[in-house]
Amino acid sequence: MTTVVERPVVSDVRPGSSGAAVAALALFETRRLLTRLPVVIAFLVYLGWTVWQGGKAWDGYPALQDVDRATQSAPMLVGLAVVLSVNRAALRSRRHGTEHHFAVLVLPPWRRTVAHALSVVAAALLTAVCVAGQFGREALRPGAIGHGSVAELLVGPLIVLLSGLVGLLMAGLVRSAIAAPLTVVFFLFLFLFFTGGMSDGWVRWLMPVVVEPTASTLPSDLIGRPAAWHALYLAGLALCAGLVAVLVAGGRKPLVMAGVAGAVAMTLVGGVAQTGGDSPELVKARERATVNPDQVQSCVRRDGSTYCAFPEWGPRVADWAGVVDRVRSLAGGSAHEQKVVVRQRIEARYGLSGDAALMPLERPHEVTVGTRWGGNRVPEFSAAVAGVLVAGTEKASTSICDGRVVTVMWLALGWESDPVAALRRVRLDDSVTGSAFVLQPTDGLYMTAAQTEVLRELLDRPRGEVTARVKSHWAELTEPKVTAARAARLLGVKAPQGDDKCLD
Amino acid sequence: MPRLSRELIFTACRTLPWGVVGTAGGAGLLLAALTRITGETGERLSLHLLRAAVLAFALGLVFLLDDPARHTTATVPTPRPVRFTLRVALVVPATAAWWTAALLLVPPDLRPPVADITLEAGAAFALAVAGAAVAVRCTEVTRPGPRVAAGLLTSAVLVMVGWPGRWALFVPVQDDRWAAAHDRWAVVLTGAVLVGALGAVEPLRRWSWRGAPGRRAAGRRGLRRAGRSARVQEP
Incomplete structure (x- = not known):
């Protein structure tokens, strides 16, 4: 006895189901990203370093306008591990020769790129939790004074986000495993060059972390760091990298195009505004606080x-x-x-x-x-x-x-x-x-x-x-x-x- | 036999990852050439630039033992140490030429002590190849390069950031610890060569830390079941 299939098989591709598939893939990629050996080591070293270092710098009397800046440098280590791991993850299907198998699935390449980008967001959120813990620990000390700035605290997670999305973009542009490590070497050197060689002027604000050369503490309204503009600049850069990666992977939707334009505008606004220098009011306020306190x-x-x-x-x-x-x-x-x-x-x-x-x-x-x-x-x-x-x-x-x-x-x-x-x-x-x-x-x-x-x-x-x-x-x-x-x-x-x- | 060797050399030469090594070398030369344009800050930066160039080239060397066909070549009459040595021997002249070029790109008055910095570079290159050799020996992957590159880079950064000052490796030229640091670099070089030599030997049986999870779990279950039935059969 034979049965005749009367209806052709209808594939279950509805517009809504691919969002769920992206979410599922993002969950999987997040789990994979956060269990890669370099990422785990980087997070462990980062946590160990912050716990060990905690309380030493301010002898139990922290000024929160200094503590927020001190959370920025260490996440660069996590960012380094994330850039390598995301790049490897994005090249995985190519490395294993499974690119053709994915072509029959519901997810086009650009949606897979979106899932990778979401996994980077998860790593950034985890860093944000660490930063919040580090800041909260100092803020809860009985001797803590002053006010922290949310924009300064955002720099650490934004660095992780930026580096992860840059790794993703590298995977889209250069399909070679050597590209990401070489980029990291260049960035390491550039960072050294700009923080060590050109410590003055507006150029230093183009670097992700802007280190101040002094250890003195000022009232929070006299610090005058364009922290909010810098956070906007970093967020714009990260969005640019992520959206261009989606574009490169073939997601040429009007929404993505508009997003790229918006991200470029964000980066430019933040990048230009942060280099404005000290305003006359700030100079006057500093003068008054110094001469006539x-x-x-x-x-x-x-x-x-x-x-x-x-x-x-x-x-x-x-x-x-x-x-x-x-x-x-x-x-x-x-x-x-x-x-x-x-x-x-x-x-x-x-x-x-x-x-x-x-x-x-x-x-x-x-x-x-x-x-x-x-x-x-x-x-x-x-x-x-x-x-x-x-x-x-x-x-x-x-x-x-x-x-x-x-x-x-x-x-x-x-x-x-x-x-x-x-x-x-x-x-x-x-x-x-x-x-x-x-x-x-x-x-x-x-x-x-x-x-x-x-x-x-x-x-x-x-x-x-x-x-x-x-x-x-x-x-x-x-x-x-x-x-x-x-x-x-x-x-x-x-x-x-x-x-x-x-x-x- | 000489004919076989010539063919072997020719084939090995073709399978070497020249593209990756060349890219890494180009990037390294670019970094070294930056010392010419940095002006007065170049003096302080030349050592860092040379180290960055060494790191870049080492990241290329990490891909030296990538061999997509390693599972089929395991049975050829030429043993793995010979193939391994052949690859290294083929890349050594290129490395030497690259290193000479990198050194010559640094202006003579900014150049760090050549012998010592060459020792550092040699240790870094040996570490890269040894890492690849260990990865080949201990895993079943055909291309361990990216993984070892990530490890090498992460460990380089960790050593730069958090290595205890008592055993400092990355010291500036004027530092008192320069000589002692280069004794340590010699130890690193020796250790890397030893580890690389040990890693080059073909293991007697295949084993891996990271086999297919299903297979490994099934194997354990099978073992346990076997053990249980063995116990049950005991009087």
């Missing part, structure tokens, strides 16, 4: 002392007040009750292009505090407060050249739980013997070998005993021209052997 700062009083800070640094006042109180508690005479004015100062006129030193203040009992805190910044600020208590003004305290340095450094370090470690951190050459410069928020202080010797003796003795001696001999210890030997005699420690001559 009191116009933009708000001041609070605590225990009689005044603390003037930029609005974002309000929560830090308690930390500064704690240091001022501890230093004053060790001082004697009128300095024990002396009210000081702590003023936060920045040098913002050059933006983030370089580090500039601050000049010491000349008004009496006014101390400078910087924008960073934690780690070495604490003993530095402590030394500046002690100097003002002893010498009266910051200008006078940074030019002290006699035995008063012993008193200053005792006030600055005597309250610390590990004063010798703090001494090592506050000195420029990390030494605890011999002569060295002591760092402060403004100009430094010079410690001679003899003064260091006396101070070490003091730090080895019980704190209560030394505090009592300092208070009882306060007037003699803080009079100008006192020598280290006399200070040692007054404080009851053995006379120093070292050199007691400060630099000219």
Whole structure:
């Protein structure tokens, strides 16, 4: 018995079903992309590096306008792995000779390219989660201040997206496995060249990540990085690469053409707008914050002392007040009750292009505090407060050249739980013997070998005993021209052997 | 025998991936030639440029052992080490010529110490070929090139980014560690040559880390079933 097929077989190709097929293929490609060995290694190294590095850079007191920029460089490693893996994945059917088999399926080549592009989006989203985790971890620290920028945070995921789509485009243009690795070598070198060789000018904004040469922190409204335009530029570049890849694969639909035109327009708008330089208002605001910070700062009083800070640094006042109180508690005479004015100062006129030193203040009992805190910044600020208590003004305290340095450094370090470690951190050459410069928020202080010797003796003795001696001999210890030997005699420690001559 | 060797050389020469190696070499020469136009920054960049050129050429050498017909040539009388050595021997003169050209493209006053940088280049090339040899030995793929290239590139970047300073490999010329770093490069070269030599030997039986998943799973199931029935049969 035979049966006759009366109806021809109708293939199940409806307009809607190919969207579902693209989604299914995208899911498959995503799973494959995220389990490739280079991608897995890159993500592991990236995660390990960020977790290991987390909290080290800001000593637990991060400014979020710096943290957002610090999330940008590491995703380049992921981008590198993604560009190679996507390129390999897009060339897979050609490599295995299965291109002809795919020709009978419902998916034309350009839809397969779309599926590959969607898998890159998944990798970018995963990077976005990592970036958000890194930023969130710093933002949740109790000492965090300032405001992060979403546009800066977007750069990391956009780099992964851009590199993946460039890999896809390379696969469409050059059907050779060597193309993607060679492109990566060129990009690596270009990045090195532009970040190292041409650090200035508008050209550097054409690179995906724009690294600033300075480590100083500015209020978020004075940073003046065109972050939003740069994110638009990167997104436009990524869209260009992705849509041109679809075009090359044969998806010549009006929608794709319009998309390419839109992406080119986006890239141009972002690329031109980001190179505009600093606006006159920004220059004026930076000038005002540097020269007349009191116009933009708000001041609070605590225990009689005044603390003037930029609005974002309000929560830090308690930390500064704690240091001022501890230093004053060790001082004697009128300095024990002396009210000081702590003023936060920045040098913002050059933006983030370089580090500039601050000049010491000349008004009496006014101390400078910087924008960073934690780690070495604490003993530095402590030394500046002690100097003002002893010498009266910051200008006078940074030019002290006699035995008063012993008193200053005792006030600055005597309250610390590990004063010798703090001494090592506050000195420029990390030494605890011999002569060295002591760092402060403004100009430094010079410690001679003899003064260091006396101070070490003091730090080895019980704190209560030394505090009592300092208070009882306060007037003699803080009079100008006192020598280290006399200070040692007054404080009851053995006379120093070292050199007691400060630099000219 | 001499006639056979001549034919062998001719055939091997034809099957070498000259296109890929040539492209990589061209890209490398382009990078090396950039030192001529970088002006005063060239002095700082010439070493980086030469290293980038070496990396580019090494990425081409990774494809040296790609052989679509490897499953049919496994049974020919000429053993794999001979075929492997033949391929390497054929590409060595080209590599030497390329390296000389790359060095000559760098202006003489910007050129890093030639012997040391040649050692670095040799180690990189040896690593590339050794990686390909190990991939051929340990997998069944006919074209391991792209995979090894991705691995080589990723590891190069990782070494540049996160290699501990105590064992630094990529050091600038003025650095005190230059000499010590080149002792390490010599170790890398020796290690790569050894690994490459070991990888060239034909394995006695086929095995792979990444066989067809269905087949492997079925094989395990079969083994387990066999084991169970063996136990059942025990008294």
